[in-house]
Amino acid sequence: MTDFRSFLLTRAGTIEANPTTFIMRSKAWANARPDGSTIVVWRDEAGIHNAVVTPEDASARDSAVKLAVSVAAHSDESDIELPLTPVVRGARIPRRVSIETRETVAGADPAETARALALSLAVGDWVAISSRQPARREKKWWRRWLSAQFGNERSQHHSTREGASVVAVYAGSVDRVSADNLLHAVFAALPGFDLPIETYAPSTWSASSPVFGLSLAAAVAALVTGATGRLQLVTTLFWVFAAVGVLVTLLVGAGRIPSLPSKVRVGRFTGLFPVRRAMLRRPRPPKRSFVDKDGVTHDSEPGDYPLPRTSFMVGADLIAAFAAPQAGAASGENSTAGREAPAAVQDNVGPLIGVAGDIGVHLSAADMFSGIIALGSAGTGKSVFVHNVFGWTTLEKANPSGRPGFPGARNAVIAFENKGDGADHYVRFAQYAGDPVYRVELGDPARAGIDLFPPQIGSVEFRARLAAGALKYTFGEDSIQERSFDTLRRVFAAAFVISEHPEGIATVVDGVPDAGSPFLYAAALMGERGDDVAVALAGQLQGEAMRLDAGEGTDLGFASTQITPLFSGLTPSKRGDLFQAPRNKITNLLAAEQWWARPARLTWDQVLDEHLTVVVNTGQSHGGRPIDDKLTEEMSGLLMYTLYDAIKRRCSGWQEVDRHCTLFADELKLLAGKNPEIITWLRDQGRSYGVQPVFATQRTEQLDKRVKEAVTGFGTVLAFAQDNPQVAKQLADDFAADGSPWLPADIVNLPPYVAIVRTKVAKTRQPAFTCALTNFEAADGTVVEDYRAAQGY
Ligand SMILES: Nc1ncnc2c1ncn2[C@@H]1O[C@H](COP(=O)(O)OP(=O)(O)O)[C@@H](O)[C@H]1O
Ligand SMILES: [Mg+2]
Known part of the structure; x- marks a missing residue:
């Protein structure tokens, strides 16, 4: 097992919003980074965590600091523990691949990338992005392939910037669908990433299948050469080859010989994930379309994808963004x-x-x-x-x-x-x-209780206006409009007087209690106990005002003049129309009679x-x-x-x-x-x-x-x-x-x-x-x- 060191990244400030600075800083990290450094992001109950894991190397700490600086974080060497997930999936390029859209992205917000990923991570999920420097030949192949994809136009692309890295991406989750979604989310969050991806299971048995294929072929060849009866030596060699192949197949399949999937398996515990080395064989180069001397047009050919299928070439800034503990409060470290x-x-x-x-x-x-x-x-x-x-x-x-x-x-x-x-x-x-x-x-x-309209605070006129205002506030302007407000104000003036001096008014009218609240009398005046009761109450009030010769300056006199327009000259049905809306508002409040009393x-x-x-x-x-x-x-x-x-x-x-x-x-x-x-x-x-x-x-x-x-x-x-x-x-x-x-x-x-x-x-x-x-x-x-x-x- 490769020795490794892990560094937790915690937020130390605000990420550099200037994209040029961010690109420059992440490039510095990419240049210092030991190959195979892995950025891991996971969520547990405490929140989102970001870390970088590097193979043991003299530059391990230095590169972690460089990464931290570029994303405004602190790096602290610390053991990390990824959530153990039943499913691990990886991302790769489909067999036939071409660039789908062309987006030149300059100045995308790296914090945005980190947050977009944070949104997709559920508790117990993790994502790992392993990266390395591209080999020189790879860079050359890549440029050629990319420019063929772009129809040989010159173009800005994140993958051709200095510091561009070859990366592999893995995700762990509870089931295959969630892990796949997570992988798609990672690529969707990469600003300017324009290749289609597919997902796969990094299984050791499937990794061993090419070897198994070869040993089968060797066995068939041995049978063929053996059947001819000659070529004894060759036959033996084929058999040996087939036997070794089967052995290798078994060892790879069982994870005894390191392969990419077996390293992924280990990565779940260490946080260090593999990225394939550059291919040795030159990929089929792209061809431009041309017209031959017979006048026949030959179509252009895109050529082979120049990297191993499980690898992608991306700007260093794109992946560094994932190290950013900038997911705001989503990050436990941060909170x-x-x-x-x-x-x-x-x-x-x-x-x-x-x-x-x-x-x-x-x-x-x-x-x-x-x-x-x-x-x-x-x-x-x-x-x-x-x-x-x-x-x-x-x-x-x-x-x-x-x-x-x-x-x-x-x-x-x-x-x-x-x-x-x-x-x-x-x-x-x-x-x-x-x-x-x-x-x-x-x-x-x-x-x-609390007396909402106590006599101490002012005249009946004042309190009646207050009561109508309070009802209007409570029920809303649309519900108590000008006319209802005016009616309530008048009725409450009378109701306060009756409630505070029931003698000769409430005490002599049948159908209302002698000691009720202003709300009770207001409702009664608005016909809640029938128009007869309402008219009788109003009449008694007016009678009292007359008997005592109460001027308008007195509460009684004021109340009497206020209700007059509601009762004289209005037919019971007209009055019913006028009272219905405001009365409906206060009937529910009558349930609180014990409060007022x-x-x-x-x-x-x-x-x-x-x-x-x-x-x-x-x-x-x-x-x-x-x-x-x-x-x-x-x-x-x-x-x-x-x-x-x-x-x-x-x-x-x-x-x-x-x-x-x-x-x-x-x-x-x-x-x-x-x-x-x-x-x-x-x-x-x-x-x-x-x-x-x-x-x-x-x-x-x-x-x-x-x-x-x-x-x-x-x-x-x-x-x-x-x-x-x-x-x-x-x-x-x-x-x-x-x-x-x-x-x-x-x-x-x-x-x-x-x-x-x-x-x-x-x-x-x-x-x-x-x-x-x-x-x-x-x-x-x-x-x-x-x-x-x-x-x-
Ligand atoms: N700061 C806290 N730390 C730990 N537990 C808390 C805290 N605040 C609330 N709780 C728990 O959560 C419950 C619900 O909190 P509460 O303040 O009533 O929520 P809200 O008013 O937002 O609906 C509380 O009864 C308490 O048990
Ligand atoms: Mg509450």
């Missing part, structure tokens, strides 16, 4: 490479979120105003990330660090959840930090003014009442809109006085499904109000386009693995905006709990990097013991 995280995130500038290599990664507290968003498929670790930032926020709140830009104690912390166990996580973190937390559960009437209530104003920490669960809670998804969504919308209103009223100028409001939401779609208003406001204006949004979303593509734009414009974007190709593309383009190479594949191929992070520190955009997120929650759901210390508190 743990500490050098990738910008220095600015390595200091304690805010919450510790994970590691890049061995180095902890922090997000900048002072830049949380610009927003944090985590995007990715289900189960990729978004929630765990959001919980951690929440945990840090409560730690900081309970033990203010006093560091510049850190939010400290004057921070209203609000987390929106739609699952009971999700809320548990937040609550546990707050409790761990020693930050008092209010838990609000839509499905649990025993807990405090809760005795203990918080208000958003209170939460903000007093810097409370609140976890609001609009979904099912443990042992709570069933809540359908629609109600969850609608209540989330109303809560978000009213909070937004409260922030606008209460938090103006908060940034200047170092007060904060940190908002957490694990499924953004719930808060901003149909309407971009709040999210764009948060992005554009939230900062001066002290608002710091921390959001996650699973179905980015389902968000309103403008919501999507707003969140992808947040200061910090974490891209977890993503199935949606459009979203992946958009994110990759974003990350690549500063010139670093990111491709959609990088995002699609991310392992779980690893994200590409693009963030800001001191208002300065940092280059995107990959980060393995840390889970600070133990398996039983508790916060890990040393969380406080890990976060520096």
